[in-house]
Amino acid sequence: SGYLEYDQNVLVPADWTRVGRVNPTEKLELTFALTQQNVDVLEETLRVVSDPDSPQYGKYLQLEEVASLVRPSDVSQKAVRSWLQSHGVTNCSTVHTQDFLQCNLTAEVAEVLLPGSKFQRYLRDGHSIVRSSAPYSVPDDVAQHLDFVGGLHRFPPRGHKASKEMHRSDNT
């Protein structure tokens, strides 16, 4: 209950090194993905605008139309904002579709807001990032209004450039 990403892997990729806990006053930016409405309608709309045999083929939506379709309900928006405000988190920005909230907060506040989280700093090739070494949770009454919180677990994705030189020399 309250663990939005119960199956999220929290292992540290081999090429990143943990340096230590971040200072409680350090600023973080977290992304709250609010639960959207009408995802089934969105999926069906995508099917008909992409199917060359459909009369709707190529009749794409404007961003505003997408926003009116998927925008989180007022209840969801209010629940998430009230929860953030109750922890003093007010420095947030949203997007056209209002289904993401990006908020600035300190590590100390983030760890209270998201029980279980422990923010650590990691290094790779001189590049530093902050992630939580443990799973986070949210209160039950907020969980139904959120899909996930970004900025806690996922390390930067890998590029798909193959190192074939090694294979080549092996073959040789």
Add this chain to the structure above:
Amino acid sequence: FHLGVTPSVLRARYNMTAADVGSAQNNSQAVAQFLEQYYSPADLAEFMSLYGGSFQHLSKVDRVVGTQGTGKAGLEASLDVEYIMSTGASIPTWVFTNPGRHESQEPFLRWVVLLSNMSDLPWVHTISYGDDEDSLSTAYMQRINTEFMKAGVRGLSLLFASGDSGAGCWHMTKEQNSFRPSFPASSPYVTTVGGTSFKNPFKVTYEVTDYISGGGFSNVFKMPDYQASAVAGYLKTVAATLPPKSYFNVSGRAYPDMAALSDNYWVVVNRVPVPWVSGTSASTPVVGGMFALINDKRLMKGLPVLGFLNPRLYKLKGQALFDVTEGCHLACLDEQVQGQGFCSAPAWDPVTGWGTPNYPELLTALLAP
């Protein structure tokens, strides 16, 4: 005879003529970079002066969204920009760069959020990054998948590299291995691009499987209707030689959808031409540039852009594509599969999809309303 893949080699192989360049007013294409990957305008100019002599092209990026770092250019970013601008020649190109302004930002998520907040975007986006599905939460992947739907209903085409580990390998338990799908390549709402090599690496010959080409079946997303019959055809054709069923989820979204050359590219990075660059990072912008060019011709005819490509691509049933039927890709090095994943076969397969583009035929097929 050639010493590696350059724009002229690609254009020759895929039957692109000097006239196949963009000219529409309202067309553009984009690549996205994450974390400390920058392209260099000087490298791009040098690349085009070395390799762009046979076709009209642009030598400058039209717009950078985000802040480019000041360090050395990255091979990944250079490859993407140089090659999307070689097939998508003369089409204005955007670079989304996501260096991670705050240490807690997720660069890929930041790009996804940006898409939801910009009303005017390029029609084609290529992304050469991915993670193992098992390293990500289901909630995250499902939501990102919905974000791809949001992009698709707006007419955007998103192309992702299929990965460079073949079918991959996941040591589920000490005793049991399985293949390891990659996300976002495994999303049913993006077009995933695999990789091929020339049969003769020094000639413009037919193509065979590049053994690194990522492909397989998602463990998270079910198979979408648009590909059900193509995949069923493959499974029937190669039934006797398929890997054991315990290695893959036969009812999952199967990828890639198509492919292009991914082996032995020349890239200019930090002013030096570098040979032997390989990976589906190379094939993805090549295919993206071609679809941007087809959008260009559609826009000139007053037609809507192609948007989410797969439903239409699968209806072609391989028409206008060079079918790749030789070779297999990598997988677990164990007794059961001995390093081999899936093998290519006539029509669609989970190594090279429907095959590689025959540009003029693809253009003809996709220029119909």
